[in-house]
Amino acid sequence: MVVAKIDNALRLTAVDDAAARLGIRRGLPLTSARAIHPDLKVVEADPAADQALLEAIADWCDRYTPFVAIEPPDGLLLDMSGGAHLFDGEEALIADITQAMARRGFTAAVALAGSIGAARALARYRPGTIVPAGTEAQAVAPLPAAALGLPADVAQAIRRAGLATVADLADRPRAIFSSRFGALVGTALDRLRGVGDVPLSPRRPPPCFRIGQRFAEPVADAAIIAATIAGLARDLGVHLERAGQGARRVEAAFFRSDGALTRLSADTSRPTRDAAVIARLLHERLEALADPLDPGFGFDLIRLAALVVEPLDTAAGAFGGGAEAERSFTALIDRLGARFGTRRIVRFLPGDTHVPEATALPVPAIDVGRAAVRLTPGATAAWQAMRGATEPPARPLRLFDPPHPIQAQPRPGLGSHPDGPPARFRWRRCLHEVVKAEGPERIALDWWRTAGRLPFRDYFRVEDEAGHRFWLFREGCDDPAGPESGGRRWFLHGLFG
Amino acid sequence: MQASALAQLRHTISRLEGRPATGWDWTNGSASGPGAGGTDPLATIRIGLGLEEADQVLQGGLRTAAVHEIFAAAADGPAATGFAVGLAQRVLSALAPAGRPRLLWIRDDFCELEWGGLFASGLVEWGLDPGVLVMVRVPRPLDGLRAAADALGCGGLAAVVLESSGPAALLDLTATRKLALAAAASGVTALTLRLDGAPVPSAAETRWLIEAAPSSTGATRRRWPWLGNPAFTATLARHRGGRDGRWTMEWDGDGRRFRAPPSEAIDDGTRMSLPLPLRPADPGPLAAETDGRTAGPAPGRSATAGPLLSRRRFPGRGGGQDR
Numbered sequence: 134m135v136v137a138k139i140d141n142a143l144r145l146t147a148v149d150d151a152a153a154r155l156g157i158r159r160g161l162p163l164t165s166a167r168a169i170h171p172d173l174k175v176v177e178a179d180p181a182a183d184q185a186l187l188e189a190i191a192d193w194c195d196r197y198t199p200f201v202a203i204e205p206p207d208g209l210l211l212d213m214s215g216g217a218h219l220f221d222g223e224e225a226l227i228a229d230i231t232q233a234m235a236r237r238g239f240t241a242a243v244a245l246a247g248s249i250g251a252a253r254a255l256a257r258y259r260p261g262t263i264v265p266a267g268t269e270a271q272a273v274a275p276l277p278a279a280a281l282g283l284p285a286d287v288a289q290a291i292r293r294a295g296l297a298t299v300a301d302l303a304d305r306p307r308a309i310f311s312s313r314f315g316a317l318v319g320t321a322l323d324r325l326r327g328v329g330d331v332p333l334s335p336r337r338p339p340p341c342f343r344i345g346q347r348f349a350e351p352v353a354d355a356a357i358i359a360a361t362i363a364g365l366a367r368d369l370g371v372h373l374e375r376a377g378q379g380a381r382r383v384e385a386a387f388f389r390s391d392g393a394l395t396r397l398s399a400d401t402s403r404p405t406r407d408a409a410v411i412a413r414l415l416h417e418r419l420e421a422l423a424d425p426l427d428p429g430f431g432f433d434l435i436r437l438a439a440l441v442v443e444p445l446d447t448a449a450g451a452f453g454g455g456a457e458a459e460r461s462f463t464a465l466i467d468r469l470g471a472r473f474g475t476r477r478i479v480r481f482l483p484g485d486t487h488v489p490e491a492t493a494l495p496v497p498a499i500d501v502g503r504a505a506v507r508l509t510p511g512a513t514a515a516w517q518a519m520r521g522a523t524e525p526p527a528r529p530l531r532l533f534d535p536p537h538p539i540q541a542q543p544r545p546g547l548g549s550h551p552d553g554p555p556a557r558f559r560w561r562r563c564l565h566e567v568v569k570a571e572g573p574e575r576i577a578l579d580w581w582r583t584a585g586r587l588p589f590r591d592y593f594r595v596e597d598e599a600g601h602r603f604w605l606f607r608e609g610c611d612d613p614a615g616p617e618s619g620g621r622r623w624f625l626h627g628l629f630g
Numbered sequence: 631m632q633a634s635a636l637a638q639l640r641h642t643i644s645r646l647e648g649r650p651a652t653g654w655d656w657t658n659g660s661a662s663g664p665g666a667g668g669t670d671p672l673a674t675i676r677i678g679l680g681l682e683e684a685d686q687v688l689q690g691g692l693r694t695a696a697v698h699e700i701f702a703a704a705a706d707g708p709a710a711t712g713f714a715v716g717l718a719q720r721v722l723s724a725l726a727p728a729g730r731p732r733l734l735w736i737r738d739d740f741c742e743l744e745w746g747g748l749f750a751s752g753l754v755e756w757g758l759d760p761g762v763l764v765m766v767r768v769p770r771p772l773d774g775l776r777a778a779a780d781a782l783g784c785g786g787l788a789a790v791v792l793e794s795s796g797p798a799a800l801l802d803l804t805a806t807r808k809l810a811l812a813a814a815a816s817g818v819t820a821l822t823l824r825l826d827g828a829p830v831p832s833a834a835e836t837r838w839l840i841e842a843a844p845s846s847t848g849a850t851r852r853r854w855p856w857l858g859n860p861a862f863t864a865t866l867a868r869h870r871g872g873r874d875g876r877w878t879m880e881w882d883g884d885g886r887r888f889r890a891p892p893s894e895a896i897d898d899g900t901r902m903s904l905p906l907p908l909r910p911a912d913p914g915p916l917a918a919e920t921d922g923r924t925a926g927p928a929p930g931r932s933a934t935a936g937p938l939l940s941r942r943r944f945p946g947r948g949g950g951q952d953r
Contacts, residue, residue, distance in 0.1 A: 458729050462786030469766055469777055477767045481750040481760040493750030498764050516754045516761065522884055525845065525859045526755030530711050531746035569847060569855045596857050600842035601705060627749060630712020630756070630860045
């Protein structure tokens with residue numbers, strides 16, 4: 134017995150079979166239900182948990198079709214177009230789903246029809262129905278008018294008008310309903326009868342190629358799993374080759390016999406259909422899992438899918454060693470990317486800015502060369518040294534982002550300059566005496582991002598007595614109303630080699 | 631007969647040591663065999679630092695397809711980074727025409743926090759094109775070791791830099807031996823940058839200890855001296871089959887090589903004709919907080935030198951020895 138607060142009263146939102154036999158129904162206030170049977174076991178509703186459970190079941194249903202959509206609050210829509218024969222026909226499919234759900238402790242009401250609206254209504258009001266294509270109108274005719282799924286007030290109005298079934302509405306001229314109950318009724322009726330159906334929007338983008346291996350007995354052995362992946366990768370490669378495509382992202386899905394589902398995906402820096410490469414990347418991903426893949430009582434389905442594909446022409450073997458070196462390099466990038474995540478393997482593109490933190494854009498190495506990256510501003514710019522001839526480096530080798538605040542002491546005495554470098558500064562509890570300094574080099578920040586203010590930084594290259602070199606800056610602002618120079622803070626931004 | 635037996639033994643030894651049998655005559659230090667520039671694409675070559683004294687000791691330079699260790703104390707980490715970048719730059723420019731145009735730099739997340747990120751604009755200043763660099767950031771040091779072992783098997787790379795922080799116990803004899811074998815098999819040069827690391831026995835070809843050194847100052851008559859080229863004191867602490875050494879060198883950004891610092895710049899205490907108001911009468915609140923971890927002057931020194939220098943309105947550089 135599940136209750137939730139609806140309209141300021143605790144009402145039952147779900148009841149079990151025993152309660153239903155007592156005449157307790159959904160929507161009844163809790164106090165009325167207690168009057169019928171004082172010993173009710175009551176649980177508070179948890180819509181978030183219900184939603185999560187529904188998502189998990191939807192994941193599991195992925196074994197039947199990639200087109201799975203959630204029908205809130207408690208329904209799932211599976212697009213089985215052209216796929217029922219894989220499960221020995223439509224009756225067997227429905228029986229399979231019902232039984233599988235029952236084994237896991239759920240009661241499923243399943244119906245199969247040629248349109249979403251009809252299937253939805255039949256599953257709720259005539260579970261187990263299979264409607265041959267084109268006969269949806271007849272099939273839904275005896276359903277109660279509530280099957281239209283209309284808003285509560287409209288549904289009540291229809292009931293009061295004495296229209297009990299769908300047939301009652303369907304037989305009468307459409308114009309009457311439109312004027313009396315609104316245009317919604319007509320649309321709902323059409324959907325239900327299979328006219329003007331809306332397409333199903335799947336939860337996940339359907340893969341381009343998908344191939345799976347079902348096991349009569351669940352497997353848990355790592356060697357068998359690895360061999361299965363290798364075999365599936367080979368089959369996937371054949372399919373990809375037939376289509377002239379190569380995979381940029383492959384996904385392995387492990388369906389555990391108790392319903393849990395684990396998905397692993399791996400990216401490649403160039404399209405591939407090499408089974409060995411795909412298998413090895415997925416193996417890397419398996420190895421890199423923080424908590425190893427738990428087979429539980431075993432997997433009853435392992436599936437491989439190519440989620441992103443690109444055209445791949447038959448490689449014209451280049452002569453010379455360069456291609457081989459290039460290939461081994463991209464293979465290394467893919468492997469490291471599969472193991473550590475592609476965002477951890479980066480290359481730098483020059484950024485079109487003077488703000489030091491943004492002069493180098495880290496781009497996943499796997500993406501370098503892709504169209505989206507080529508369009509990045511600065512991607513075509515070249516790296517340019519800031520230093521002049523015979524000068525030491527003008528930029529540090531190591532940069533802290535964000536900069537570290539430091540305590541700096543100004544240079545005292547006659548020779549000092551208010552905008553000069555500090556005499557000493559303290560960073561990470563160490564005091565550094567500045568003996569050499571160069572600066573200031575003023576770098577203006579992006580004024581268009583800071584309304585009305587003109588922030589800038591005065592950078593200094595300084596060296597301490599031991600020869601350690603630092604990149605310091607003092608922040609400033611050309612804002613008359615801004616803080617005075619006394620309040621300007623010092624930061625350490627980088628370390629020179 | 632005896633000579634051929636000797637040659638046979640030399641060959642066996644060099645094979646055991648993982649060196650290509652180049653017929654190097656160890657007794658007089660000259661290449662006598664066909665090894666140099668031979669037909670084998672994986673044949674190691676030696677890449678000179680540019681500093682002649684060091685290159686002599688190194689018998690021509692650092693060997694490619696081997697592991698080289700670079701150690702530095704905590705404060706000298708950036709200097710060691712500079713040394714590694716310089717070496718990588720020289721290896722890269724020597725091997726890029728031979729189809730090895732890339733550099734892989736592996737570091738773990740702790741290095742990123744502790745030492746800051748590698749700054750591409752700074753690499754440009756050192757003559758290293760950031761476009762050839764691939765950064766690999768790994769969660770844990772062990773992952774870095776695995777990544778390095780993988781990367782050393784990739785023929786498209788010129789060098790792999792493995793950066794680690796602290797006394798990484800992972801890079802022991804066994805691990806470095808594996809890296810050295812992988813490097814020898816693929817021809818990739820491995821540089822292990824051990825910031826704040828403690829040397830342990832290893833299979834590295836060379837081991838360097840890097841300390842920062844004051845840079846030579848180019849300009850003299852200024853309010854304060856400017857910075858010169860990046861300078862370090864590099865100690866060759868270990869060198870398989872060769873002598874050790876210790877040199878002060880600086881990076882020449884124009885020639886993209888290491889070189890000896892200008893000689894007149896070594897005693898920089900006397901050259902400053904314009905005095906510097908370096909120290910105030912009061913060491914200041916910052917100096918007063920010095921807790922013994924002072925990186926600048928030794929503790930206690932500032933306490934005595936401060937008032938002394940303050941009486942001299944403009945003390946010369948070098949702490950008053952010229953008094």
